[in-house]
Amino acid sequence: MDKLEFLSDNKNSNLRNRQLKQQRDIIRHLSKSPFPLSIPEISEYIKTSVPTGTKLTKELLKNNYILAEGKKETDNGRRPTTYALNTDKFYVVGVEILEKFLHASIVRIDLDTVYQAKNRKFILSDTPECLDEITRFIQSTIKESGIQADQIIGVGIGMTGGVNRQRESIKFFNFDDNSLKQYLENKLSLPIILDNDTRAIGIAEQVLGIAKGVENVLVIKVSRNLGLSIILNRKTIVGGTGLAGNFAHIRFKEGERLCNCGKTGCIGTEVAGDALKKDLIEALQNGERSLYFQLDKIDTYQYHDILDAVLKGDALAFKILHDQGDKLGQALGNMVNLLNPDLIVIVGEFVMVKDFLIDAIRIGIRKTALLEPLTTCKIEASTLGRYLSSKAGACMLLKACDMIEY
């Protein structure tokens, strides 16, 4: 049997390609179905007669792509044999490339991680050596997992920094008219899907998290900086040149702090980790006091410490966080008016103070959002936890292959 390729459909329409397309369709449908399917169900889905559906299914069975799962209990009539995906034949590689962290997972199609590897000594730089290091890391991860290359559908990569519309990194690894994507596709002989790490997390929230099954979602990342992944009609919005979702530089009122973009008033200067520390400094300079923070030790504090202090009951830390949540809520209220989302998901480090943050966001959002779009918009914090980004890459690939429901 020919290899089943799930990205880049063969355009030629001869018999074998048509059959392969139908078999891929069967696999896709089985991968999305929560229960095994009978031949009549499969045939209906791929829009052929039962005899052809039978033939295609039997060939997939012979090649071990699918497994017979026994008879189905029905109310009447002869009971059909049902078939399910052989999950051991379909693996995906998920990769996370951050400034100082490299992480890869081998994930089964049902999203169970079977193997993973980290590199904490990694430092991202725009050099051929770094590109080589990434390539070798992925290669060795695959090798050590023991999974055969022909059982791998492809590689999904979530990467820090700007990614353009062609899913190629703007800043990194564009040597000799080649992009990271092209380079890796050649080296690994596997389809590659690359995107911004925030967008990858957005997809993971859609597939595994609370955004599952929701059509229109704003996934807002609050860590050191602000990030946003906009999902409309279940699709991630990329924009004309791949820069969509630049939430940090939205301005919604006058502001004093100078942003690294050269302007003032950007929401990114008012909300998130970096701003949190600035808020603390200003508060202490204004004479406000706290059990946990003193002005002369200011250089020893991380923004994490402020979040910790909130959990410990520090009134000043709470007040600062509350103000930020209020501002963030006001900015999000504008998004609600504009995009009418069904759900806003908070991800990132600030999730650790989610109850405090979301209450404050709710207060702020009412100041700007219209009543009608707001009543249908939920605000929730992610439940997925950290260290999931490489899995997010895998989700992204499976979604691109249309082998995953959401």
Added chain:
Amino acid sequence: MDKLEFLSDNKNSNLRNRQLKQQRDIIRHLSKSPFPLSIPEISEYIKTSVPTGTKLTKELLKNNYILAEGKKETDNGRRPTTYALNTDKFYVVGVEILEKFLHASIVRIDLDTVYQAKNRKFILSDTPECLDEITRFIQSTIKESGIQADQIIGVGIGMTGGVNRQRESIKFFNFDDNSLKQYLENKLSLPIILDNDTRAIGIAEQVLGIAKGVENVLVIKVSRNLGLSIILNRKTIVGGTGLAGNFAHIRFKEGERLCNCGKTGCIGTEVAGDALKKDLIEALQNGERSLYFQLDKIDTYQYHDILDAVLKGDALAFKILHDQGDKLGQALGNMVNLLNPDLIVIVGEFVMVKDFLIDAIRIGIRKTALLEPLTTCKIEASTLGRYLSSKAGACMLLKACDMIEY
């Protein structure tokens, strides 16, 4: 030959349905193609062999859906007969329903208007009588045009006011568990596509206007009020409950005027026709002077008059307009950061002062937009003119049928 239905594909997959689907595909392809096509080209497009493509094409020819257009000039080899759509077999009805205006056009598939009718005495109200009036208006327009019902693909309606996700008006005509859409589909026995009039205009800009072929567009309507149609990846964004694009209530800085939504600072209170008049009153009260306007005659002025004064060189009117453009630009800059559009199109009454307005918008937009997304974003005024909205409905229907390129 069975009727070709272009909306709601028959799900049954027997032979005849498959053939009809292929024939619809041929029609769709011909409708989008700028030149007639040969049988080999058609066959390649519908992914069949040449003999089957020939058979399907010949049947369409026999039924007069398509016409032979003579031989094509080629570089070598036997010259193929080419086929084009018989535009006289495919008509669309476009309808515009406004507060005090009813307008319908019968449009050929190449978007030539063949007949149109207006009703200026119409007053929109949520009553069965009004619904009946609309129905009779559409029926009589079709009748008077002389076009046979079986030559009409469907009816596209652009309607004022909120329209939900199921493309049903929120405010109007929801009697007896029936919507306007359902009611008309029953009465006219034609497929109906309904949407908000601003979104319909957005689609018209995509199909006929300067947004043609552009992936990501913001169509901003500046008339008495502000309206926005967001087009991303060539699709109009509707939002979770159909309320997306509520640009008028975006807040981007503190404002004093009270909006009808109950808040202050909404951009709709600062920009567009109603705000223009308020700006004029305030300026005159502050002692500013103009050749064209006096405070004691303020009730006699329409916002149109202020736009006229701009064209006549009135410095005060210009200053007011310029301030509005600047503010609008600042708000749009946020949209640019967020959605990274390729193009912003200005539509609505303010197009009459487009040069003044766009210059001001450019100044404002630089205050908030990031450099990178702004460099790839054009700002232009619509060239389509007024009285096009019913044609916009037709565009919307053709787009929903996938019978139009953009």
Added chain:
DNA sequence: GCAAGTTAGTAAAAAAAATTAGGAACTTTA
């Protein structure tokens, strides 16, 4: 417990589509 009803699956017949092969209609080159 047996007939009647229902759904699965398959073998045979019929239909449709794809290949193959070759002629038609053209250009280019010698």
Added chain:
DNA sequence: TAAAGTTCCTAATTTTTTTTACTAACTTGC
């Protein structure tokens, strides 16, 4: 102007698919 090369198109052949008809495997009602 004749031969070679190209593409279109169709007739004949082959392959594939659907349809039809039938058997298998089950439940339910009498």
